[in-house]
Amino acid sequence: MSDPSPSVLIADAVARLSAAGVESPRADADWLLAHALRVDRGRLLLVDDVPPRAAAEFEQMLRRREAREPLQHVIGRVAFGLPDGAAVDLRVGPGVFIPRPETELLLQWAVSTAPADAVVADFCSGSGALAIGLAAACTDLRVLAVERSAAALTWLRRNIAAQPLPIAQRIVVLAADVTDPDGMRRALAEQAEPLGWPVDEPLDLVVANPPYVPTMQDGVPTRVSPEVRADPAEAVFAGPDGMAVIVPMLDAVRGLGRSGTALGVEHDDATGTAVAAALEAAGFTGITARSDLAGAPRLHTAVQG
Ligand SMILES: C[S@@+](CC[C@H](N)C(=O)[O-])C[C@H]1O[C@@H](n2cnc3c(N)ncnc32)[C@H](O)[C@@H]1O
Known part of the structure; x- marks a missing residue:
C-alpha cells in the first residue's frame, strides 16, 4: 500500500x-x-x-x-510575531504561559514608543515573549525580564539563552514579585546589578502582560477552555475582579520609573474601566485605551506623571 x-x-x-x-x-x-x-x-x-x-x-x-492538550505544548514551541513580520521562536510547555497573538499588539506599541537606547522592563515575563521580542526588534535597548514563578523562570532563561548573543546579552532576568516594590529593589541589587544592569537609571518604558482574568464572572466561577487550564493558574487569574496584580504593580512601576516613563499593560476585556481608574489614581497621565484585533478592549497605555 x-x-x-x-x-x-x-x-x-x-x-x-x-x-x-x-x-x-x-x-x-x-x-x-x-x-x-x-x-x-x-x-x-x-x-x-x-x-x-x-x-x-x-x-x-x-x-x-x-x-x-494545547497545540503549542504538543509541538513544544510558539512563534511570537514581531512588528516587521518576522517572529521569535519560543519553547513552551507545562509551567509557563503560552504567549497569545493579542500580546503582539503590546509589543508593537512598545517598539514604536521606546526611545533610543531605552532601558525597559517586561513585568510578568513568562516565556519571555515581550522581553525577547523587544530585544529582537530594537537593537539598542536593554530589557529587564521580571518573573516570579520558578517554573516560568526556567523556560524564560532557556528561551533567552537560545537567542543569538546580540539579543540575549541585552536581557537580564530578575526573579521577583512585581507587587512588592521593596523586594524588587533588593532583587535588583542582588541579581541584576552584578550582571551590569544600570540599577540607578530609571526605566524609560515598562510593558506588562500580568495575570488578569477575574476568578468570578456574573457571580459564578469563571469557566475556561481545557487549553487555558493548561496554563499555570497564577499566570491567568488575578482575584475576583482581575485586578489583584495590576493595581499593586503600579507602585513598582512608579518606584523604578520617572516622570515620563511609558507604561503599556494588557488586561481583561471586562476591566478596561478599572485599569484606567487605577492608572489615574496612581498618577499616570495620557491614559489611552486600545483594542485587540477582535475589537475587544485589551490594552491601556499611559505615562508616569
Ligand atoms: C499572562 S502571563 C504573561 C507571560 C508573558 N509576558 C506573555 O505575554 O506571554 C503572566 C505571567 O506573570 C507571572 N506572574 C504572576 N504574578 C506575578 C507577580 N506577582 N510577580 C511577577 N510575575 C508574576 C506568571 O508566572 C506568568 O508567567
Missing part, C-alpha cells in the same frame, strides 16, 4: 479535532503534520506522501491534541 497523502491525513484530522471541540481544526492539523514532516507549514502542499514514521508521529500528536 502506498503512503498516505497529506490531504488524506489532514481531512481525517480535521474531522477528529472538530469532534473534540478544537476551535481551529484545520490550522492545528496543518501545524501538527508540518511538525511531523519537519517542513514549514506553507510547504505542506509540496509534499506528495507522508512516510510511515512521520505518519506515526502525526497520529501520536493528533491524539494529544484531541485530548485538548
Whole structure:
C-alpha cells in the first residue's frame, strides 16, 4: 500500500479535532503534520506522501491534541510575531504561559514608543515573549525580564539563552514579585546589578502582560477552555475582579520609573474601566485605551506623571 497523502491525513484530522471541540481544526492539523514532516507549514502542499514514521508521529500528536492538550505544548514551541513580520521562536510547555497573538499588539506599541537606547522592563515575563521580542526588534535597548514563578523562570532563561548573543546579552532576568516594590529593589541589587544592569537609571518604558482574568464572572466561577487550564493558574487569574496584580504593580512601576516613563499593560476585556481608574489614581497621565484585533478592549497605555 502506498503512503498516505497529506490531504488524506489532514481531512481525517480535521474531522477528529472538530469532534473534540478544537476551535481551529484545520490550522492545528496543518501545524501538527508540518511538525511531523519537519517542513514549514506553507510547504505542506509540496509534499506528495507522508512516510510511515512521520505518519506515526502525526497520529501520536493528533491524539494529544484531541485530548485538548494545547497545540503549542504538543509541538513544544510558539512563534511570537514581531512588528516587521518576522517572529521569535519560543519553547513552551507545562509551567509557563503560552504567549497569545493579542500580546503582539503590546509589543508593537512598545517598539514604536521606546526611545533610543531605552532601558525597559517586561513585568510578568513568562516565556519571555515581550522581553525577547523587544530585544529582537530594537537593537539598542536593554530589557529587564521580571518573573516570579520558578517554573516560568526556567523556560524564560532557556528561551533567552537560545537567542543569538546580540539579543540575549541585552536581557537580564530578575526573579521577583512585581507587587512588592521593596523586594524588587533588593532583587535588583542582588541579581541584576552584578550582571551590569544600570540599577540607578530609571526605566524609560515598562510593558506588562500580568495575570488578569477575574476568578468570578456574573457571580459564578469563571469557566475556561481545557487549553487555558493548561496554563499555570497564577499566570491567568488575578482575584475576583482581575485586578489583584495590576493595581499593586503600579507602585513598582512608579518606584523604578520617572516622570515620563511609558507604561503599556494588557488586561481583561471586562476591566478596561478599572485599569484606567487605577492608572489615574496612581498618577499616570495620557491614559489611552486600545483594542485587540477582535475589537475587544485589551490594552491601556499611559505615562508616569
Ligand atoms: C499572562 S502571563 C504573561 C507571560 C508573558 N509576558 C506573555 O505575554 O506571554 C503572566 C505571567 O506573570 C507571572 N506572574 C504572576 N504574578 C506575578 C507577580 N506577582 N510577580 C511577577 N510575575 C508574576 C506568571 O508566572 C506568568 O508567567
